[in-house]
Amino acid sequence: MANAFGACVADLSPRGVPAELLVAPEAIAESGTAEVPILLMALNQSPATQTRWDGAFRFRAGQVTVQADIVWLATRRLIVVQPFAALRSDLQWTLESGDASVRTRDGREIRIVEAGYPLTRAAALPAVPDPRPTVAPAVESVAAILRFRCGSCHNDDGLLTPLDSESLFAWSQHSEGLPLVKPFRPEASVLLHRILPDYPLDGVQQRMPPPWSAVPPMSDEEVRQIEAWILLGAPR
Numbered sequence: 099m100a101n102a103f104g105a106c107v108a109d110l111s112p113r114g115v116p117a118e119l120l121v122a123p124e125a126i127a128e129s130g131t132a133e134v135p136i137l138l139m140a141l142n143q144s145p146a147t148q149t150r151w152d153g154a155f156r157f158r159a160g161q162v163t164v165q166a167d168i169v170w171l172a173t174r175r176l177i178v179v180q181p182f183a184a185l186r187s188d189l190q191w192t193l194e195s196g197d198a199s200v201r202t203r204d205g206r207e208i209r210i211v212e213a214g215y216p217l218t219r220a221a222a223l224p225a226v227p228d229p230r231p232t233v234a235p236a237v238e239s240v241a242a243i244l245r246f247r248c249g250s251c252h253n254d255d256g257l258l259t260p261l262d263s264e265s266l267f268a269w270s271q272h273s274e275g276l277p278l279v280k281p282f283r284p285e286a287s288v289l290l291h292r293i294l295p296d297y298p299l300d301g302v303q304q305r306m307p308p309p310w311s312a313v314p315p316m317s318d319e320e321v322r323q324i325e326a327w328i329l330l331g332a333p334r
Contacts, residue, residue: 119143119206121177122215123193127228133184135220136228137193139177143202145170147276149285153198155210157181157217159189166196169329170285172294173322174229191217231326237334240327241266243320247293247313248306266332284328293321 123137130136151168158164164185169178185191192214200208244261266279266289280286292306293316306315316324327333 117207119202119208120211121208122211123179123220123223125226126220126223127178127230128225129228130180132220133187134181135185135217137179137215137220137223138226138229139179141170141175141177141202141208143204143206144172145208145285146201146203147291149200150198151177151200153196154200154208155179155193156196157185157191158194158214159186159191162186162189166193169230171229171325171329172285172290173318173325176229178230185217193217231322231329233326234330234333235323235327237266237327237332240324243316243323247316247320251311279328279332281332282329284325287328290321290325290328293324 119141121139121141123139125138127136127138149170151170153165154168155166156163157166164181164183167180167182170176171178179193193210194214195209202208241261244266248261276286276288276291278288284290295315
């Protein structure tokens with residue numbers, strides 16, 4: 099009997115978080131070329147709040163490396179990777195993980211599949227429209243969305259600071275250590291974290307507007323407009 103009960107004892111020892119989340123390109127943007135490919139990688143885990151993508155991935159051909167411009171589109175859950183310079187057509191290129199350590203919220207390091215991704219296979223990927231925005235909405239349009247969706251609490255009555263074209267830039271630092279708006283870096287802007295349903299800060303944020311608000315949450319298109327505005331420099 100002792101052995102029978104012993105077999106039912108649960109193993110309560112802590113289990114380590116998986117060390118890596120291996121990714122590979124799943125599509126290529128139609129606007130890319132063989133020399134300047136634009137590779138798209140879907141990510142089903144949100145990156146850590148303070149992620150800096152500089153140096154996360156690079157292109158390599160033997161001893162030759164080309165650094166990558168990397169954009170994280172939170173609204174589409176896509177990593178966009180493009181070389182900063184044209185890749186010589188007489189070399190065999192591979193997309194590989196760089197020196198920077200980029201992690202998900204659960205602590206896993208985001209890395210290209212261990213052998214890298216040979217770009218000679220890129221032609222086999224489906225070609226899709228470039229998901230990156232090209233035109234930034236005007237700050238007045240962004241402020242209008244925020245007034246409509248958030249104005250019941252963020253208003254001139256003093257309950258919370260109004261979200262207008264001035265106050266969006268007045269808050270230089272939030273309690274989370276991030277600014278409300280960081281031009282060109284939507285993933286480092288508290289504003290984007292607050293309006294995405296699945297992009298919490300430290301795992302405790304609820305989506306804004308809050309559930310008790312009479313105003314429904316922002317539409318996907320409205321969130322994408324705000325992300326596009328920040329990504330393209332938050333022009334005033």
